[in-house]
Amino acid sequence: MLTTRRSGSTAGQGEWVRIGQNAAMRLWSLHPGYLDRQGLTAGWREALLAQAVLAGRTKGYRSHPQLARFRAATDPSASIGGFLVGIADEADRRGYRYGRSRILTPTDPPAVAIEVTDGQLGYEWEHLLAKLRQRSPQVAEEHAGVTVPRPHPCFRQVRGPVAEWERR
Secondary structure, three states: OOOEEEEOOOOOOOEEEEOOOOOOOOOOOEOHHHOOHHHHHHHHHHHHHHHHHHOOOOOOOOOOHHHHHHHOOOOHHHHHHHHHHHHHHHHHHOOOOOOHHHOOOOOOHHHHOEEEEHHHHHHHHHHHHHHHHHHOHHHHHHOOOOOOOOEOOOEEEEOOOOOOOOOO
């Protein structure tokens, strides 16, 4: 999990700083409804970091491979904004309150429509289930019957292998 802190007083305007030496960013292609509380919160923080990177507001993580798909979008700010809105929508559904004012370009997630392969979704699904079995066994059990996981609302599923940028 990525450990960061924000400096500055304006929400979404501060600089993000890497603290952990072995931190890894994970921007799940999976629907946020599959994430446990910790995963949803980490996903929100990491997507805010990704937003800062794409906006040129931080020096860290500029060449992180998971950002390639957002950079390749017609409007990278809108693409990460749609990703954040998807996470915030799931947080709202659960009764959590994430600061939507921190989203620089709020965008309807389906309007983003970044392609994600079924191979990538399958890879992430196995990775997430392994995490959930360790951290939140009850949540893992709730998803035990899922054979074809849904993508995050800002992604459109296509056939194909695991993404080249994925670190395996």
